[in-house]
Amino acid sequence: MTSSLDDPLDDPLAVADGADETLESALERVRTLMDAQTATVLLLDVPSGKLRPAAAIGFGRRWRTASHVALGEGFAGRIAATRTAQVVDLTAGATVVNPLLLTSGVASLLGVPLLSRGRLLGVVHVGYHQRRSFSSEDVADLELAAASVVRTIETHDAHDAHLSALVLQRSFxxxxxxxxxxxxxxxxxxxxxxxxxxxxxxxxxxxxxxxxxxxxxxxxxxxxxxxxxxxxxxxxxxxxxxxxxxxxxxxxxxxxxxxxxxxxxxxxxxxxxxxxxxxxxxxxxxxxxxxxxxxxxxxxxxxxxxxxxxxxxxxxxxxxxxxxxxxxxxxxxxxxxxxxxxxxxxxxxxxxxxxxxxxxxxxxxxxxxxxxxxxxxxxxxxxxxxxxxxxxxxxxx
The missing domain is CATH 3.60.40.10 (PPM-type phosphatase domain)
Structure with missing residues (x-):
């Protein structure tokens, strides 16, 4: 895949810092950038130590029923545990925790961790209906896209926490x-x-x-x-x-x-x-x-x-x-x-x-x-x- 970030003046991730950016819109731009059929973000729930689905594109509303994944288990769990990019070929009999990936026709997956100043926030992965291999440029593109997703998460987390604190303060x-x-x-x-x-x-x-x-x-x-x-x-x-x-x-x-x-x-x-x-x-x-x-x-x-x-x-x-x-x-x-x-x-x-x-x-x-x-x-x-x-x-x- 040819990187769509070669021209800095035509960067599809350049708008990712806006306060109105949603996780779904950020994920849609990731899917477009990677020319993928699906894109998914799972966020780490620290108390349980599991990754929970937070947003997904390409699965309809079924993604809301997707499995929660323990660190180290399955495709997303391995990415989170190792904090490295991972590839999986489902046509070769590879196993995944989430059955939705199998029933939706996904053949190949590429995923990377979502990291913020060394802290693990979760995982983002993209899926393809056809079997394919991935180059180092593909991994670099997804890592750059992951950085834009992290900015979106941090912006909304800060805004939500600030708003929640304000509501609490005023209510008391x-x-x-x-x-x-x-x-x-x-x-x-x-x-x-x-x-x-x-x-x-x-x-x-x-x-x-x-x-x-x-x-x-x-x-x-x-x-x-x-x-x-x-x-x-x-x-x-x-x-x-x-x-x-x-x-x-x-x-x-x-x-x-x-x-x-x-x-x-x-x-x-x-x-x-x-x-x-x-x-x-x-x-x-x-x-x-x-x-x-x-x-x-x-x-x-x-x-x-x-x-x-x-x-x-x-x-x-x-x-x-x-x-x-x-x-x-x-x-x-x-x-x-x-x-x-x-x-x-x-x-x-x-x-x-x-x-x-x-x-x-x-x-x-x-x-x-x-x-x-x-x-x-x-x-x-x-x-x-x-x-x-x-x-x-x-x-x-």
């Missing part, structure tokens, strides 16, 4: 409304890159009490968002059974250590009740809140206990924080204050805290306070980490 953010004696507002700003596990929560508890949470699961992407959702639900469940915030965080830590091994998180959990004159707070490694009073702004005196995920038996304490009429608290995740060092090597952490102090006023409603704090800290700049901000205020008498 509560709708905040002022209650009698307490005003509140919040903001969530996703990072310019991948999503993380930041969250805030305010939820009702028995007896008119309110639970208040600011948390951050370490890591980025969909997995961090999933763990965040689990922790949010578990914390709410424990909060219904336990009054002491320290006990709630100790139980949450046991859950994280047992079911999410290798994951860490910082969480600040507080409970308050009408007239909201005080908050009982337990802090697992989270940045302490900032308090705005009539006379100025200061850091809340809450010593952090160890973060979650290291020691389920770590000592947890609860601190009582007074909140007088006209005072406000700003709770936030570290994305608001942790930035890369300046070019001169200076840490901008204290600069950000100073900006919070300058923009945070006890006279402002929490909606205004959130707007001003973010304008002074983040402004028009992007963020490399998610930012969650929650402001609570007792209105003046």
């Amino acid at each position: 953010l509560p709708t905040l409304r002022d209650v009698d004696g307490l005003e509140m507002a919040a903001r969530y700003l996703p990072a310019d890159g991948d999503f993380g596990g930041d969250w805030y929560d305010v939820f009702p508890l028995p007896g008119g009490r309110l639970g208040v949470v600011m948390g951050d699961v370490m890591g980025h992407g969909l997995q961090a968002s999933i763990v965040m959702g689990r922790l949010r639900s578990v914390l709410r469940a424990h909060a219904l059974e336990e009054d002491d915030p320290a006990v709630v965080l100790r139980l949450l830590d046991r859950t994280l250590c047992h079911f999410e091994e290798g994951t860490t998180a910082t969480v600040l959990y507080a409970v308050t009740a009408p007239p909201f004159a005080e908050l009982r707070v337990s802090n697992a490694g989270h940045p302490p809140p900032v308090r705005a009073r009539v006379g100025g702004v200061e850091g809340a005196a809450i010593e952090p206990d160890p973060l979650l995920g290291f020691d389920p038996d770590a000592r947890r304490t609860t601190t009582v924080l007074d909140l007088a009429p006209g005072e406000a608290l700003a709770l936030f995740t570290d994305g608001l204050v942790d930035l890369p060092a300046h070019d001169d090597g200076q840490d901008p952490y204290w600069e950000r805290l100073s900006r919070i102090a300058q923009s945070f006023s006890a006279e402002d409603h929490p909606e205004t306070a959130c707007t001003r704090i973010l304008a002074e800290t983040v402004g028009d700049d992007g963020t490399e980490d998610d930012v969650a901000l929650l402001v609570l205020r007792r209105p003046p008498d």
